Amino acid sequence: MKTKITELLGIEHPVIQGGMQWVSRAELASAVSEAGGLGIITALTQASPDDLIAEIRRTRAMTDKPFAVNLTLLPTLKPVPYGDYVDAMLSENITIVETAGRSPEEFMPRFLDRGVKVIHKCTSVRHGLKAQNMGCAAVSVDGFECAGHPGEDDIPGLVLLPAAADAITIPIIASGGFADGRGLAAALCLGAEGINMGTRFLATQEAPVHENVKKALVAADEHQSAVILRTLRNSARIYKNSVAREIIALESRGNITIEELAPLVSGARGRAVYETGDIEAGVWSAGMVAGLIHDIPSVKELISRIVRDAEGILKQRSAVI
């Protein structure tokens, strides 16, 4: 498949791996890039900019294909030296960056100066237009189905993607709710040039997380996610476990502060889930798409299957005309 996204990023298949905190490390990103997609490592998974440099080098040792670094700009419990992480990426000559959360405006001059292609992940048409105006090369448009932060507008991909395609002229990557060839075929028909998948890649052999997390996704159906932090206007879709239920109960009482929620929502605590396999140990991101995940394939198997199925669907369905 040749699309504006495969051309722009120099990749074989229009399949991009999501920037997942604690998960998107060298092992997964290199496997995705080696399989012809675009692998992404997340900057903030690394404890310091120096650790990010080491992770970039580790990824390069595993693949010579293109990969990107994600920089998530959202509220955090501890201050993050974002500028230093940007320095680290630029010092390693990273050529593709995915930004997410708030606007990357303050970093754009430096990225553009160095010829970096910036993909901004956004959850509304207006933010996509803003990203286009500030010189982003592409936008990843994230529907309400997505894992992680869906924004506050609650517009699912089936409406958000064509609305974005009507307004935005730079290439669009469809994100949130994609797991298989049907999704890729649909995304192309809705006006996108490729798909971004997080939760689906979490349940692959190469994802560097405990097997229990992958099995939990296979066992889950589409009801198994919950949205937390709505009351703080920083909504996050996570796997619905006992911690999620506790957070929702606290939020429903009203007037809750981040300080009161911090012991429950803390990413440091959620990290233990991936490391120990105790899926009740903290919060961990998962999308509605868990309901479409039924196996734990290798990354290569998954990408090949998705592309093959999408091609088959697009050819077969053209017969209705």
Ligand code: NAD
């Ligand atoms: P963290 O431990 O600092 O914070 C935990 C959660 O609380 C996060 O969702 C964060 O956005 C939220 N939060 C923190 N301070 C807040 C405030 N003042 N008001 C409202 N909400 C607040 O975060 P972390 O788990 O170490 O993650 C680091 C960054 O990555 C955060 O910006 C987080 O939002 C983001 N993240 C991304 C993904 C993803 O898959 N893309 C998943 C988890 C977290």
